[in-house]
Amino acid sequence: MKGKCRECLDSVLLALQFYTTLPIKKELSMDEARLKKALYVVPFIGIGIGLILAAIIVxxxxxxxxxxxVIAMLVVTIPLIITGGLHLDGFMDASDAFFSYRDQQKRLEIMADPRTGSFAVLSVIFLLAWRYVFILETIKLASDITFVFIVSVYYFARFSMCYVFIFGKLAKQDGLAAFFKKGLExxxxFVFLIGILLFFVFVAYFNIHAVSGTAILLLIALGFAVVSKGFIEKQFGGISGDTLGATLEGGETILWFTLWLLHSFAMGLQ
Known part of the structure; x- marks a missing residue:
């Protein structure tokens, strides 16, 4: 029992060590069991980020x-500080590779190249600019239940990434994606689905009127994940660390766009 608890704690620390900039200075075993459980933690990192941003807005x-x-700019910036721009770097590399319009093998080589191309710069400017617009307009229309939706954005975006990771095939058998996929089935x-079910219980407890909007965000996130998996496998031959980062960053932007639409056109967000 003590060994299992230690393994779970190590997995949490491993997830924080790899996916955030928190100073976790500890040597951790990276066996298959711990790597799998570390992935389980990833969506909850999103909940933590969402809670911080919601607290700032409140x-x-x-x-x-x-x-x-100013607040919209903070909402754009703080997640990048917490994650160290890890996922955004993947988005940039994937953009460089995709817009090269080369074959799959050449695209993988471009993603592995540490140099940053013009397509990466242009893509990240448009991504963050549009995300800023959606955040700004949502903040202007915010109501009490908006704060639940903000947490949902960062939770479900990471769920999308995990979905692609679990069901997607690897583009190559080396690299970080292959390393973290060890033992993953x-x-x-179902572990992630149980987490989502518990999340909905808490949402209903907080405000029953927020459940429908949260469900819409989940459906959009799941649909985005399915489309992303197919797109990545077609364009890159499979998933990699960079394409997973691109999935997360794209998911966050799509969900902020959805949240803005809900506030602008949907009824009952009062």
Whole structure:
């Protein structure tokens, strides 16, 4: 029992060590069991990020009263600081490779190249600019239940990435994606689904009116994951660390877009 608890704690620390910039200075065993459980933790890192951002928005509304433009910029920036830009780097590399319009093998070589191309720069500018717009407009229309949706955005975006990771085939048998996929099976998706079910229980407890909007965000995230998996396998021959990062960053932007649409056109977000 003690060994299992130690393994679970190591997995949490391993996830924080790899997916965030938190100073976890500890040598950790990276066996298959710990790597699998570390992936289980990833969506909950999203919950933590979402809670921080929601708290900032609430604090600003009641105490700080800073311009919405400043808060929107903080919401864009803080997740990048927490993750060290890990996933955004993957998005840039994948963009460089995709817009090269080369064959699959050459695209994999481009993603492995540490140099940054013009397509990567242009892609990340458009991605973050549009995300900023969606965040800004959502903040202007925010209601009490908006804060639940913000947490959902960062939770479900990471669920999308994990879905692609579990069900997608590897583009190559080396690299970080192959290393972290050790021991991962399709049935592991049920662990994530149980987590989502518990999340909905907490959402319903907080505000029953937020359940429908949260469900819409989950459906969009799942649909995006399915489409992303097919797109990645067609364009790159399979998943890699970079394409997984691109999935997460694209998922966050799509979900912010959905959240803006819900506030702009859907009824009942009061």
């Amino acid at each position: 604090l600003n509304e009641h105490v700080l009263h800073l311009p919405a433009t 399709r049935k592991d998706i």
